[in-house]
Amino acid sequence: MNNENKVGRKPKKRIKIAIDAGSLSDPNTNSQAGVFTLTLNLIEELLRLDKRNQYLIFGFSNIVKAALPKRDRRISHVVLPKYAFKSVWLPLAFKIYKPDVFLAMSQAMPSTAPKTLGFIYDLAFLKFPKMYKNAAELKNNTEQLMKNAHHIITISKSSALDIKRVYAFDEKRLSILYPGVNRIFKSDGSKYIDTSPYFLYVGALKKTKNIITLISAFAEFLHMVNKPFKLILVGSTQKLDPEIKSHIQKLSLHDMVILKDFAKTEDLPKYYRGAFSFVSVALAEGFGLPILEAMRCGVPVIAAQNSSMPEIVGNAGILVDGQSTQSIATGMLLLSNNESIRKKYAEHGLKQSKQFSWTKFAHGVLELVYEIIN
DSSP, rough: OOEEEEEEOOOOSOOEEEEEEEGGSHHHHHHHHOHHHHHHHHHHHHHHSSSEEEEEEEESHHHHHHHHOSTTTTTTEEEEETTTTIIIIHHHHHHOOOEEEETTSOOOOOOOEEEEEEEEEOOOOSSSGOOOOOHHHHHHHHHHHHHHHHEEEESSSHHHHHHHHHOSGGGGGEOOOOOOTTTTTOSSSSOOOOSSEEEEEESSSGGOOOHHHHHHHHHHHHHHSOOOOOEEOOOOOOOTTTTHHHHHHHHTTTTTTEEEEOGGGGHHHHHHOSEEEEEOOOOOOOOHHHHHHHHHTTOOOOESSSHHHHHHHHHHEEEOTTTTTHHHHHHHHHHHHHHHHHHHHHHHHHHHHTOOOHHHHHHHHHHHHHHHHO
């Protein structure tokens, strides 16, 4: 009998796939950033595609249950203590539940684990260690993952190149799978309306996102135009760069730079659709999900020409020097001076975004699961 299916060769038996869903377990919505989004969308898509296997979802609170489908016999939600979650409780749970494969979603794995697919998103903590309070922990966790995981998944060619530069390993153990964009993000729908057209940033407001440079560039841009504009920053304040608020005051931009708190996923599309342009000039991105979300909502994108961002944007947006306020301001000016160029980038970005999907991502993960098992 032919055992081939759309996502690779099935093992003869149904398998148990364990997933680290610790990122879905924090009740603080401010912590729901990139790993939360990727983990949640991957689990949802795996359950949609794979009607055969059993899934063990390990977390440390009932928030995991609230985030996932109910009354699905294929899913077992296992709530473990948060303290020593990785070092003690996951290895114990593996002995009890005996999974065949473990998806290490948090760029870390226990010392004792079944065959493991490890996820490494970026190595920014090595490039900018002073900007990470837990840089040493991230470094150690990633080293152990590289050493012990059967296979590694990363989310861009840029991150893959960084991994190859830093670690000595068999490169056949590394695969690149691009994340997707949730179906809620689309160009049609309600818009957030402000008194002035606004540039938008969505994401964490931590130092590596280079928000200070973005605000300075926006101030330069305002001196170049005669029309009123605003800069709206929507994002998690959990690791807030303490200089942001003082920098806004220093430049007398308190009426023009608006800090919005964390927004739920379902509220984000209206901010994207209402924006004049989306801007991200982070010092490094493993992928940059908000860039993709903005393009899917039909918004022209300005992004830094570093790390993975040129990969994601391609020729469908304006790439700038993320550490040059003049370069960023010039990108803003180009869009404000020419509506036809702005529309062109909006259309090209929408087309570019359709190359990425959670279905492709989940297919790739499931193929690697079967490869490890076989």
